[in-house]
Amino acid sequence: SNPLRATSAGDIRFKDLNNDGVINDDDRTMIGNPWPELEGGITNNLNFRGFDVSAFVQFSLGNDIMNAQQTYMSQFGSGGDNHTVRAMNRWTPTNTNTNEPRAVWGDPNLNTRDSDRFVEDGSYWRLKNLVIGYTLPDNLVGRAVRARNARLYFQAQNLWTKTDYSGFDPEVNSFGNSSTARGMDFYALPQPRTITLGVNLAY
Numbered sequence: 782s783n784p785l786r787a788t789s790a791g792d793i794r795f796k797d798l799n800n801d802g803v804i805n806d807d808d809r810t811m812i813g814n815p816w817p818e819l820e821g822g823i824t825n826n827l828n829f830r831g832f833d834v835s836a837f838v839q840f841s842l843g844n845d846i847m848n849a850q851q852t853y854m855s856q857f858g859s860g861g862d863n864h865t866v867r868a869m870n871r872w873t874p875t876n877t878n879t880n881e882p883r884a885v886w887g888d889p890n891l892n893t894r895d896s897d898r899f900v901e902d903g904s905y906w907r908l909k910n911l912v913i914g915y916t917l918p919d920n921l922v923g924r925a926v927r928a929r930n931a932r933l934y935f936q937a938q939n940l941w942t943k944t945d946y947s948g949f950d951p952e953v954n955s956f957g958n959s960s961t962a963r964g965m966d967f968y969a970l971p972q973p974r975t976i977t978l979g980v981n982l983a984y
Contacts, residue, residue: 787889787890788890789883789885789889789890790872790874790883791871791872791873791877791882791883791885792882792883792890792892793882793890793892793896793898795808795896796808798810812896812897812900813845813846813847813897813900813964814843814844814845814964815844815845815846815847815903815963815964815965816844816963816964817841817842817843817844817903817904818842818843818844819840819841819842819843820839820840820841820842820844821839821840822837822838822839822840822909823837823838823839823840824836824837824838831915831916831917831918832913832914832915833912833913833914833915833916834911834912834913834914835910835911835912836908836910836911836912837908837909837910837911838906838907838908838909839906839907839909840904840905840906840907841903841904841905841951841952842904843904844902844903844904844964845900845901845902845903845964846900846901846902846903846946846948846951846953846964846965846966847895847899847900847964847965847966848899848900848901848946848947848948848966849895849899849965849966849967850948850966850967850968851865851867851899851947851948852893852894852895852899853893854867855867855868855881855882855892855893856888856892856893857871857881857882857883857884857885858883858884858885858886858888859885859886859887859888867881868881868884871883871884880898901945901946901947901948902945902946903944903946903951903953903964904944904945904946904951905942905943905944905946905951905952906942906943906944907939907941907942907943907951907952908937908939908940908941908942909938909939910936910937910938911935911936911937911938911940912934912935912936913934913935913936914932914933914934914935914981915932915933915934916930916931916932917931917932917933928982928983928984929983929984930981930982930983931980931981931982931983932980932981933979933980934978934979934980934981935976935977935978936976936977936978936979937974937975937976937977938972938973938974938975939972939973939974939975940974940976948966949969949971950966950969950971950972952972953965953966953969954969
């Protein structure tokens with residue numbers, strides 16, 4: 782056997798699914814499901830004495846995400862990527878009670894091969910859009926800005942997200958609109974949180 786391919790202490794132990802005593806491609810199986818059991822959104826608009834509030838909450842429940850960027854960031858000792866803080870908890874002879882593999886050049890056990898280590902619950906709730914406005918009374922508008930109507934507003938997008946997913950953004954699709962890549966997080970850019978303050982004037 783090739784010693785460079787040998788399993789050692791601190792490596793991930795993979796299941797022998799077909800019970801033939803050998804771990805190889807025959808032990809692969811389907812894991813994860815990117816399609817949610819339920820997804821949707823809730824929106825509401827409120828108006829009271831010059832104030833207006835508009836909110837949109839979206840959600841996805843029961844879907845999985847393949848955190849593929851972690852497969853590269855978990856090559857402790859090899860690869861060209863920076864590592865996450867998970868590397869601090871890697872296996873060492875003095876740190877054996879851990880789920881993180883050893884640091885070794887070349888990853889001889891293929892610890893970072895696709896496996897359920899990197900499949901996570903992708904369910905989330907997100908406050909996608911929030912707008913809070915106030916329309917000034919008519920008797921103040923003319924004197925202050927000489928306009929027929931003036932409205933101050935605060936707007937925020939992606940303001941709050943509730944999820945157990947460890948990646949940057951659970952609302953992810955690494956390859957555009959391709960349905961075959963749904964639920965794949967591979968260096969996908971997270972959606973930014975944006976906050977805007979503004980004034981609407983009508984003359």
